[in-house]
Amino acid sequence: MQCNQESLQMYLDGEMDAEARKTVELHLGQCRSCRQEIARLQLLWLELGQTNEVELPAELPYLRQQIIHQAMRSRQDNKSSEASYWDTQKLAWQPAILGASYFPGVALLSTVSRATGRQIPRLMSGTIALARRFVFPPQDKKGGNQ
Amino acid sequence: MAEDDRQLVLKCREMQEQAYQDLMRRYEGYIYRLCQSFINNREDALDLTQETFIRVFQGLETYQLNRPFKPWLRQVAVNTCVNFLQRHSSAPLFLDQPVADGNLTLADTLASREDPAQEIEWQETGRFLQEAINRLPQVYRLLVVLRHQEGMSYKEIAEETGVPLGTVKTHLFRARAALRKGLSTYYAWEE
Numbered sequence: 001m002q003c004n005q006e007s008l009q010m011y012l013d014g015e016m017d018a019e020a021r022k023t024v025e026l027h028l029g030q031c032r033s034c035r036q037e038i039a040r041l042q043l044l045w046l047e048l049g050q051t052n053e054v055e056l057p058a059e060l061p062y063l064r065q066q067i068i069h070q071a072m073r074s075r076q077d078n079k080s081s082e083a084s085y086w087d088t089q090k091l092a093w094q095p096a097i098l099g100a101s102y103f104p105g106v107a108l109l110s111t112v113s114r115a116t117g118r119q120i121p122r123l124m125s126g127t128i129a130l131a132r133r134f135v136f137p138p139q140d141k142k143g144g145n146q
Numbered sequence: 147m148a149e150d151d152r153q154l155v156l157k158c159r160e161m162q163e164q165a166y167q168d169l170m171r172r173y174e175g176y177i178y179r180l181c182q183s184f185i186n187n188r189e190d191a192l193d194l195t196q197e198t199f200i201r202v203f204q205g206l207e208t209y210q211l212n213r214p215f216k217p218w219l220r221q222v223a224v225n226t227c228v229n230f231l232q233r234h235s236s237a238p239l240f241l242d243q244p245v246a247d248g249n250l251t252l253a254d255t256l257a258s259r260e261d262p263a264q265e266i267e268w269q270e271t272g273r274f275l276q277e278a279i280n281r282l283p284q285v286y287r288l289l290v291v292l293r294h295q296e297g298m299s300y301k302e303i304a305e306e307t308g309v310p311l312g313t314v315k316t317h318l319f320r321a322r323a324a325l326r327k328g329l330s331t332y333y334a335w336e337e
């Protein structure tokens with residue numbers, strides 16, 4: 001095995017099969033610089049595993065009331081509003097995950113943004129101003145925010 | 147005795163407000179912190195927390211009761227945050243080609259703060275490292291958080307984010323190589 005930082009990372013991540021681990025361990029036995037490197041990576045792993053508990057915002061309980069109110073109302077309203085996110089979930093993933101080479105085309109993307117864009121702001125109305133986030137097609141502006 | 151998640155979900159389906167309260171109290175901190183660690187912005191994290199729970203409550207009927215609730219909830223949060231990042235990114239977020247390599251230099255993870263006068267003195271590695279993580283491109287940070295805070299495997303991350311497995315690996319490698327360089331400077335290690 002050549003010295004290889006990626007292998008050391010995978011080793012520490014526990015993402016190697018037994019044979020590959022053995023190869024790394026053999027190499028570590030013979031290579032001082034990799035032993036040093038893995039010790040440094042271990043320190044990094046240790047630090048990355050520490051939880052960094054940020055303070056919770058004071059408005060969280062208020063937000064909770066808003067959300068529950070919205071959620072219960074939208075369930076009462078019946079299913080008309082319920083479909084969108086869960087129906088387009090799979091579709092909506094596509095633009096985010098595909099590289100440019102297999103980008104499915106602008107048509108799909110705009111379909112998705114219309115489907116999700118129309119849905120979410122209506123539910124959000126009256127809460128934190130989310131509108132700036134969504135690029136509404138003009139015909140959706142009214143329904144989106146009122 | 148605290149009710150388990152499954153019981154609460156059932157009660158939510160029956161429109162019992164107390165169950166909504168209990169479920170949110172149980173998980174709102176977790177979801178807020180998760181969003182905050184992905185996005186590193188308080189207001190955005192609050193919005194995304196809201197968006198996540200609204201979606202979760204909308205989708206309660208699709209939740210399978212025999213599955214653990216927390217990973218399902220997390221999946222919605224990750225999905226919501228990835229979509230958020232996508233909306234705010236001019237290029238596709240995840241590319242197999244190293245488009246982000248140019249940004250991911252030591253200078254980025256270390257000293258290139260907007261205002262050098264405000265530079266804080268890092269007193270402990272954790273604080274220093276948090277700064278370095280915050281300077282990572284958001285997509286890298288998201289993967290680092292899922293790996294190291296949520297303890298997910300490459301495969302689980304790929305499934306949960308929809309990012310191809312190979313891309314998860316290369317992005318993680320690059321992110322941590324950059325952080326490791328940062329540590330090296332911090333500790334003045336000899337290379």
Ligand SMILES: [Zn+2]
Pocket residue numbers: 002003004027031032033034035
């Ligand atoms: Zn070596």
